[in-house]
Amino acid sequence: MTTRTQLTKSLFQIGLTCHKRLWWEVHEPDAPELAPDAQTQWMFRQGQAVTAAARPAVPSAQYEVPLQTEHLYARVDILEPKSDRSHALIEVKGSNDVKPEHLWDVAFQRHVAESAGAQISQSELMYLNRDCRHPELGALFIRTDVSTEIDPLVREVPARVTELLDVLHGPLPGDRRNSSCGECPFYDRCWPQGPFAVNRFYRMKWSEKLALERSGAMEFSRVPKGTRLTSIQQRQQKAADIGRMVVDSTLSGALDEWSHPLVYLDFETVSFAIPRFVGTTPWTKIPVQYSAHREEGVGHRHVHFLAEGSEDPRRALAEALVEHCAGEGAVVTYHSSFEKSCIRGLAAAIPELGDELQQIHDRVVDLEPIVAHHVYHPDFKGSFSLKVVLPTLCPDVTYDGLPIADGGKAQLELARLLYGESPVPTPERESLRAALLAYCERDTWAMVVLHQRLRELAGGRG
């Protein structure tokens, strides 16, 4: 570590949550866990757009003002001059509401600003108004004065700073596991990796996992009799006992409930912090692409939609969707809340197609709970995400070799293709469209194969 350590707002925030994470962030800035993924890059860009959009709302101010002391660094989003030569400090957020950590952010910024010699008479948060609808963007931001709320936090900042600097000048802190570990990039360093470790229990509270560990029950098999476990957790335990996959006899009945012909459906969306299309609000998910595999005869027909150009794609997409999903059979998804919310959003945007879209919405079924409530394989490691379930149950279906192989990258590339600042040149545009189509098609084909695999398991052909 350099002899001159400067805490930024984000490091301070991390340090409030976990000393160990802070230590790694500062001492191992090039750790592979810290490489920004596509989703992080997208959020960063949207944050920049929000900060830029906030400027006209506070004219004659200073923006992104760098301030520092020996150990602290802050870039204050907006310093608005007041008549008495003091300033209002305004922290701009790209979220739809005020979260407790935002107050700490403002408190940190104010402490740094005052330590650097600025006179701050007011502290505000400026965040996105969830009720603001395009094109009425005059009401995009809500400003709220948090001066009084943050007073006690500001008084606490110096002691916290001293504590965090001490941490950084010391050795790697010991065990600090807590409820924020699930969001931490260093999760795999701190928690056991075995398939039957108690932290693999599905949806068990962090405090309960830690309590089990402290009692000496590191693995499923050591959990004391009488411990209350959900049916899914009991199935996990059973898989550990027998050392292989557990398939409930009820799986067959659950699969039989769906009416045919099935349509396997998956959307790709882009969401903008600043509303872009009529009627949308901050962070509305805009479906711009879908893939569907329809059961036809003994096989499947693939259909798809991918928006063209930068116009609002929802009407064209909704019309294609209504045509492609016509019929009575179930519409199969994986994690249906996402697809359902996309369809509801389309119905609100295109009321003329409201009845047809509602009908598709009501036919949506979900493979994820079918897996979660009937099947457990040790390699799931406590997760029922398709990224884990698919390679375990259907190892032949992979995304290997696809230029776009994950949803985060797909969103970034869709945004670049359709709404980038400069048009993607023609040859690249064609290859990019092909890559996006191939990725989305693989998503729905994966569901087809997974469903087939579940039918085999239900028939005892595991």
Ligand code: SF4
């Ligand atoms: S996984 Fe938990 S204990 Fe480990 S660094 Fe992250 S937050 Fe801290």
